[in-house]
Amino acid sequence: MPVSLLPADYAGDTALRSPIGAMFSSLSGGPRQARVAVALSGGADSAMLAVHAALALREVPGVALHCFHIHHGLQQTADDWCAHAHRLAWGLGLPCHSLRVQVQARSGKGEEAAAREARYQGLARLARQQGVSHILLAHHLNDQAETVLMRLLRGAGPTGLAAMAANSERDGLNYLRPWLDIERSRILAAADDYAARTGWAPVQDPTNIDDAYTRGAVRRRLAPVLDERWPAWRTILARHAHQARELDDLLSDVAAEDFARLDAGTEKTDFSLAAWRALSAPRRVMVLRYWLRLHGLRAPTAARMRELCRQLDGVHALGHDRNLRLRHEQHLICCVRGRVKLLPLNDNQETL
Structure with a gap:
């Protein structure tokens, strides 16, 4: 016992x-x-x-x-x-x-x-x-x-x-x-x-x-x-976290509304490139962050997010002119026939 x-x-x-x-x-x-x-x-x-x-x-x-x-x-x-x-x-x-x-x-x-x-x-x-x-x-x-x-x-x-x-x-x-x-x-x-x-x-x-x-x-x-x-620094930073959480909730609501208009697939692992391009630049970033978060992934760094947006903006509308394959954690972000896709990364897949 x-x-x-x-x-x-x-x-x-x-x-x-x-x-x-x-x-x-x-x-x-x-x-x-x-x-x-x-x-x-x-x-x-x-x-x-x-x-x-x-x-x-x-x-x-x-x-x-x-x-x-x-x-x-x-x-x-x-x-x-x-x-x-x-x-x-x-x-x-x-x-x-x-x-x-x-x-x-x-x-x-x-x-x-x-x-x-x-x-x-x-x-x-x-x-x-x-x-x-x-x-x-x-x-x-x-x-x-x-x-x-x-x-x-x-x-x-x-x-x-x-x-x-x-x-x-x-x-x-x-x-x-x-x-x-x-x-x-x-x-x-x-x-x-x-x-x-x-x-x-x-x-x-x-x-x-x-x-x-x-x-x-x-x-x-x-x-x-x-x-x-600054003896109260912990309380002050925790207050900033609370305020940032409220802002994040608001932006998440906006991103969710935008994502709903991207013709996402059933599993929400892909969406329309053309519909994404119709968004303003800041909202493109927000919806990408929202999309990755839906699948339990962290947002990329600011530099990698800029690179992802640059590549998505440059790919042919039907996705035929280049092979976009960007690694993020244990996944690939790619574009196939006008659809931006999130795929599990296999060991034999090449990445940028």
Whole structure:
């Protein structure tokens, strides 16, 4: 029998528990019991998310809650972290499912981006196995501010600064982030209190402050300077993210209306080149971003987007005068007989 890690008299932090409970309430009214998972790494953030999700079940019992642990195999202690996460889940009375993934940096991506991609793929696989439709992520206000800053430095553009959404869809799953307005200091305080009450303490991932990684460099090099000069920078950047999200939603509505007029195919993997050319230049870009997002792909960089638009603008109306084949992530964007198409990339296909 696992040792209980959810004392009957333990209520946790109301500010952390309430937004999770609100999400559970919105999911529990359907005809079937909602199946939700917590992405549990074993660190302080995800551990407190699992704890407060278990507490929220006391108030909103109409949810089947699981824990998912992704084993990246990048640290010598990864096996111990996996076991530690399982102990917490079992102590909370929650089923825990783990999956080891292979992290392979490719297509110009570094290890950080490759690990994130492998993590999402692993979560999607576990969700399919367990019939889970929603996954809780422990991203908080500090994460949001760092993401805005990194995207700003990469030239992501106004809508790119929207950063993370409280509710987003990927691979047919809904990802929920109930803590985007919560400072990490509050989560760490809750973790300290929980450790004092139960003896279970979260793991420490050294890569979180390793400046060999982009986010680690922000935390170790930039954040201390910003904290000293502009103490409220995280809240300000999170506010920018919210405003950019509203702008992105508005532009997405416009792009959706434009895309509906492009004579898209049934699977929405192709559309009319001539209809796309009838749009103004800014709306061409917006509809391409919208199209790629429909298929779970990120927008290209500004330079690659300009190149894509240039090539689409230069190709013959029937697509016979040149062979446009532009690679984007693991797909090809091509033009065949006046149709712009998105195709899965095969290893033997040549790309520009």
